[in-house]
Amino acid sequence: MKIVKLFTLTFIFNILISFNIRSQGFNENSESTIQFIDSLANAQYPATEPGLTLLISRNGIPLFVKSYGLSDILEQYPLTENNVFAIGSMSKQFTAVGILLLANEGKLNLSDNIKKYLPQYNTHGKDITVKQCLTHSSGILSFTEKEGFDSLFTLTLSKDKMIEFFENDDLLFEPGSDFSYSNSGYLILGMIIEKVSGMDYNQFIRKNIFEKAGMTNTYFYGEENIIPVKAIGYDGRGISTYKETSQFFSGWTEGAGNIKSCVNDLLSWNNFLISGKLIPEDLIQEAFKPNILPGGLNSNYGYGWNVTMLEDKKIIRHGGAINGFLSDAVYLPEDKIFIVALSNNTGKSPDKLTDKIVLKILNLNSADPDRIAYDKNSFDLYEGSYEVQRDGGRLLKNYTNDKQCRFIFVENDSLKLQRTGGGLFTLLQYDKDKFFIESSDKRFEFVRDGDGKVSALDVSSYPVTFGLTDLCIRSDAERPKEREIITVSQESLKNFEGEFELQPGFNLKIFTENGELFVQATGQEKLKLYAESNNKFFLKEVDAQVEFIQDKDNSVNKLIFTQGQQMECIRIK
Known part of the structure; x- marks a missing residue:
């Protein structure tokens, strides 16, 4: 829907207030830090394209707030800090805290089988707990990646019909034994909140969280007509190709990604949560603790938040991606720093920006690791194929039954990597058995068994890995043969x-x-x-x-x- 054009004076005023640096600094080099952050964001989000609003706070007080780019390409409205964006999966933390509120009141236990609240749900004869849904260890596949969802996401369906779409699919693994990010699990948690509270999910979250946290500019999918200053979501790359996106039916997003908010409200939320006024400190810390899987595997995920360590610093984080919008929020508890970036441009990743901001604030290296000479004696051990297990926090079998591999081979005295269907990259060595790709956040480590033989390739991200790393197991798959190139007139x-x-x-x-x-x-x-x-x-x-x-x-x-x-x-x- 087109927005009625405002007076030119208001348009100019919005431009003036869209850049707001507050009085306190980050550290002794605050001015250079601010200039660094501003130059990064300006380069990534030009004024003529859909953009981003960025907020950084310390001790709950905003230090830096600035908007980049447009909220509406057609009307050429600039973004401001008051624009409301869809935050996608960042919504999961609200669902998680809603569950913890009910647990704190003694109305449910995290160890409860979900069939206690949804008796008709097909758990395939397994005990699937509330906690396993919170930590993505339930084994329930994520409906958004299931074949056929593209034709359903705009349709108005009952919750029973939505559940029918995925509940009869085989579990990806024995509940509690592995990690695979699942929007389905959080849709189920939203339904449990409704069952236990006797309230509509949106009503429960608004009454028990939004209103208490002072979030006056936060809404749900389906409430677009009452949002006073909303950003329009765009997909595409290049100014001539940006287009408005189709919207999800709000039922699909409920519990997993149905919230729309602004940077100031999300700061209010973070401040209120960590104050301990909503849920006790012990429950907050439980939510901020990564779930440990059998064998001591760290899932890097708590209750609605990704939780990792960077050097000796704890990083609490979650992003979101939904049609036309991307988001990312990072909390550094030891430094009391909160960063939130909301974008209406799916052609560019705000998490790449927040990664660099985190590294700058913590005085950590954001450049590639220092390269060392190849250990060519190990090339023969490295060469081979390694089967991909997971991608983007999800097990690959949630997406496809086709096998995918990472192929490692030597070419022109360099170690090369090529994934099934992907491009060719040169691996550069920075430590024993450890490699990187130039200007990439990916890190690769060859895993050796007790005999010193390479049995797997562990793929992670720097500075933060989402969920489990992708441990690619050595396989006997053959690398596709090179195509023969011919000459055409x-x-x-x-x-x-x-x-x-x-x-x-x-x-x-x-x-x-x-x-x-x-x-x-x-x-x-x-x-x-x-x-x-x-x-x-x-x-x-x-x-x-x-x-x-x-x-x-x-x-x-x-x-x-x-x-x-x-x-x-x-x-x-």
């Missing part, structure tokens, strides 16, 4: 040149340069195309192919772009 390459529409506003431009053929997607870098036949080409950076469809007169009016699925692109120029 310059006349044929010129015939392929043009612009082809992949989807409205997102095109593939095909052009020649210095006798070679390139493809460039809207808003992205150009990539070289390699010929494997007279009309079929592939990319080396990603597992993608382009097939030019020629008519009887050899004219090319469409192409087939394949990356996981086939997409027909019609020539528009």
Whole structure:
């Protein structure tokens, strides 16, 4: 819905107040820290695109508040600190605290089987507890990644129908034995809150949390018409391709991601929670403690928060991703620092920004590790294939039954990594058995058994790993053979040149340069195309192919772009 245009004076005033640095500093180098943060955010979120609002506080007092970019591309409204964003999975902490409120009142126990409250739910004969849903150790797959969900997320369905969509699927693992991030588990927790409290989920959270915390500018999905200053969510990359997103049916997000808020309200929430006025200190600390799995595995996840250690500092964090919006919030309890970043641009990751802010504030290195010379004597031990177990905090089998591997091999005296369907990367060594990719947050460690043989590849993220690390087990899968590249005439390459529409506003431009053929997607870098036949080409950076469809007169009016699925692109120029 278009927003009525305000007076020009109000527009200018919003620009002036969108940058607000409060009086207290971060440390003795506060001015340089502020300049560093501001330059990072400005570079990532230009004024002409959907953007981000950033708040940083210490001891509960805002130190830095600034907005970057637009809340509405059509009307060219700038973002301000009062804009309301969908916060996605950051909502889970409110559900978790709602459960803890009921537990503190003696109305439920975290060790209760969920069938006590949802007797019709299919647990496949297993005991699945409330705590296991809180810690993503229930084994229940996440419905958002299940095949078929794309056709359902905008539909108005009863809770019973939503539960039917995933409850009969096999559990991913024995409850309590592993970790796999599950929106389904938090949908179930929201239903348990309703069952135990006798209140609608939204009513319970608003009465028991929002109102008590003084969150006066926070709402739920489905309440868009009463939000006074909302940000519009956009998907895409590049100013010409940003588009407003379709909205989830609010029932799907309930408990897992249905809250919309602003940076100031989220600071009020964090302040109120840690004050101990809502739930006792011991319950707060329980929520902020990572769940330990059998064998001593640290899941890095508590109740609604990701909980990790960075050097000797505890990091309490959760982000969110929902159509058109991304969010991230970090709390550093020892330093009493809270950082929250809300964005209406899914083309750019706010967590990359908050990572750098955390490292800067804690005076930790944000650059790549210092590289050391390869231990080439170990290359033979490293080479091989390693089966991917999890991705993005979820077990891979939540997404697909297809096996995926990370292939390690030596090429030109360097160690290379390529994932199934992914690009080719050079691994650089920084310690014994430890490697990184230049300008990437990924870290790779080869795991040895008692005999010194490499049995697995452990993949983590720096500075913070979400959930369990991905322990890739050595397998016997063969690395795909390199494709044979052929030479195609310059006349044929010129015939392929043009612009082809992949989807409205997102095109593939095909052009020649210095006798070679390139493809460039809207808003992205150009990539070289390699010929494997007279009309079929592939990319080396990603597992993608382009097939030019020629008519009887050899004219090319469409192409087939394949990356996981086939997409027909019609020539528009």
